[in-house]
Amino acid sequence: AQSVTQPDIHITxxxxxxxxxxxxxxxxxxxxLFWYVQSPGQGLQLLLKYFSGDTLVQGIKGFxxxxxxxxxxxxxRKPSVHWSDAAEYFCAVAPNQAGTALIFGKGTTLSVSS
Amino acid sequence: xxxxxxSSRYLVKRTGEKVFLECVQDMDHENMFWYRQDPxxxxxxxxxxxxxxxxxxxxxxxxxxxxxxxxxxxxLILESASTNQTSMYLCxxxxxxxxxxxxxxxxPGTRLTVT
Numbered sequence: 001a002q003s004v005t006q007p008d009i010h011i012t013x014x015x016x017x018x019x020x021x022x023x024x025x026x027x028x029x030x031x032x033l034f035w036y037v038q039s040p041g042q043g044l045q046l047l048l049k050y051f052s053g054d055t056l057v058q059g060i061k062g063f064x065x066x067x068x069x070x071x072x073x074x075x076x077r078k079p080s081v082h083w084s085d086a087a088e089y090f091c092a093v094a095p096n097q098a099g100t101a102l103i104f105g106k107g108t109t110l111s112v113s114s
Numbered sequence: 115x116x117x118x119x120x121s122s123r124y125l126v127k128r129t130g131e132k133v134f135l136e137c138v139q140d141m142d143h144e145n146m147f148w149y150r151q152d153p154x155x156x157x158x159x160x161x162x163x164x165x166x167x168x169x170x171x172x173x174x175x176x177x178x179x180x181x182x183x184x185x186x187x188x189x190l191i192l193e194s195a196s197t198n199q200t201s202m203y204l205c206x207x208x209x210x211x212x213x214x215x216x217x218x219x220x221x222p223g224t225r226l227t228v229t
Contacts, residue, residue, distance in 0.1 A: 009154070032216050034217070036220075041222075041223075042222055042223070043118070043204060043220035043221050043222045043223050044157075044204065044206075044220040045220070046217055046218075046219075049217060090156065090157065094216040101147055101159045101162050101172065101218075102216075102218055104156045104157040105156055106154060106155060106156035107156050
């Protein structure tokens with residue numbers, strides 16, 4: 001069965017420092033991969049997505065993610081974190097078929113220290 | 115701008131009450147979803163609907179039912195609310211099909227407390 005693992009439950013980063021959030025997936029075929037962000041008390045907002053092509057994808061708010069098939073990973077990165085990036089981040093995978101839902105990881109909470 | 119709205123941001127109900135959570139989307143999407151979100155468990159799929167009057171059970175359907183009488187509206191029903199259904203409920207929608215249409219749009223969530 002498909003699954004998504006986010007190994008880090010909580011990460012604290014200093015403002016201005018770089019960030020990397022890890023995501024590993026389990027899926028037999030080429031996956032469709034997503035990163036969502038959830039600010040406190042809000043719904044989820046799409047940061048970026050990977051379907052095919054260039055393995056480095058750019059998203060909103062200065063985020064990027066790299067798909068590495070050999071490592072079954074889709075890690076999210078940002079070169080310089082801002083205090084407003086404090087939120088919960090979810091990685092998700094979509095099976096390549098119609099009529100199915102996204103499968104989410106359990107999330108990583110990001111805290112930003114000043 | 116795409117929009118998914120949920121009828122309430124916060125809701126407090128008593129054990130045994132029948133609870134309705136409403137979700138409306140204005141994007142003419144065929145697929146709609148209900149998730150519950152709990153700390154440390156991420157998002158878990160309760161039910162989804164791929165067309166009007168059509169529904170499929172997700173990972174945790176027990177204690178819930180759904181209704182989709184119109185394309186834009188998807189309701190989640192707790193027939194007899196219990197304290198273990200205290201949670202954040204998120205609705206989402208997406209267009210039908212493969213590949214580029216797999217992005218899901220989320221509502222703001224309803225935080226339900228059952229006392």
